[in-house]
Amino acid sequence: MRPMRTSELMNKKLVVRPAEENADASADASAKPKCEACRVPNDKGIDLAFAFQPIVDVRTGAAYAHEALVRGPNGEGAASVLAQVDDANRYHFDQRCRTVAIEQAASLNMSGFLSINFMPNAVYQPEACIRSTFEAAEKFQFASDRIIFETVEGENVISRSHLVDIFRAYRRFGFQTAIDDFGAGYSGLTLLAEFQPDLIKLDMELVRGIDTDSVRQSIARGVLSMCRDLGIRVIAEGIETRGERDFFAAHGVSLMQGYFFARPEFRSIPASTEDWLLK
Ligand SMILES: [Ca+2]
Numbered sequence: 001m002r003p004m005r006t007s008e009l010m011n012k013k014l015v016v017r018p019a020e021e022n023a024d025a026s027a028d029a030s031a032k033p034k035c036e037a038c039r040v041p042n043d044k045g046i047d048l049a050f051a052f053q054p055i056v057d058v059r060t061g062a063a064y065a066h067e068a069l070v071r072g073p074n075g076e077g078a079a080s081v082l083a084q085v086d087d088a089n090r091y092h093f094d095q096r097c098r099t100v101a102i103e104q105a106a107s108l109n110m111s112g113f114l115s116i117n118f119m120p121n122a123v124y125q126p127e128a129c130i131r132s133t134f135e136a137a138e139k140f141q142f143a144s145d146r147i148i149f150e151t152v153e154g155e156n157v158i159s160r161s162h163l164v165d166i167f168r169a170y171r172r173f174g175f176q177t178a179i180d181d182f183g184a185g186y187s188g189l190t191l192l193a194e195f196q197p198d199l200i201k202l203d204m205e206l207v208r209g210i211d212t213d214s215v216r217q218s219i220a221r222g223v224l225s226m227c228r229d230l231g232i233r234v235i236a237e238g239i240e241t242r243g244e245r246d247f248f249a250a251h252g253v254s255l256m257q258g259y260f261f262a263r264p265e266f267r268s269i270p271a272s273t274e275d276w277l278l279k
Pocket of ligand 1: 150180
């Protein structure tokens with residue numbers, strides 16, 4: 001069984017507020033979290049650190065980006081960290097994840113982009129909730145235009161319109177945006193109809209064994225064609241074999257992530273191998 005991804009685990013923690021809590025708000029606003037979290041003292045700090053996994057560009061053999069994957073302070077799995085997240089501390093947890101990821105990326109002299117997973121329902125007002133991200137970028141001298149924000153549209157995600165608002169604001173702020181796990185569950189076509197991110201991460205269930213699976217090949221070709229039309233770059237995630245890599249490379253995908261290239265390394269940037277460069 002493959003390990004559960006951070007995004008999946010985060011997803012499990014996404015909880016929609018009961019409608020009655022926001023009974024006085026409009027239908028659309030009722031789906032938005034109330035904007036009060038940053039005034040609530042962060043009395044339940046969660047100890048966290050990050051592992052980094054490269055998103056490789058097989059045309060250059062270099063890392064295009066590194067995804068920051070949350071871990072405990074001693075490298076404990078994401079599940080043990082995310083299990084501590086609840087309604088009371090979600091905002092501070094999401095904010096702290098960004099700050100710590102930026103701090104660690106800077107201290108490791110990371111090159112290329114830093115991809116940060118964010119929780120849409122921990123963002124109240126995109127403009128207000130982004131302040132500490134910019135402050136961290138400045139403090140640790142990591143250019144904010146080197147940040148990608150990725151998220152899944154999960155089963156329990158807050159309203160579509162709120163997610164689209166966040167993505168649009170992040171694009172205005174100069175970040176790259178990415179839809180994670182594209183093609184899995186709820187992360188799919190109808191979101192794309194409303195917002196076209198810079199990147200989509202093709203779900204690993206579609207990637208697995210694609211070189212010998214004509215059905216997956218057909219689906220992937222359709223997605224790739226659509227993304228070409230829309231000017232969206234595709235990242236094939238969960239690449240585990242040379243055959244999977246070569247299939248996507250032959251279909252014009254150069255950005256890939258997965259154990260074939262490197263596993264996440266705790267507080268560290270994995271070294272490149274000869275498999276990163278397509279020959
Ligand atoms: Ca992710």
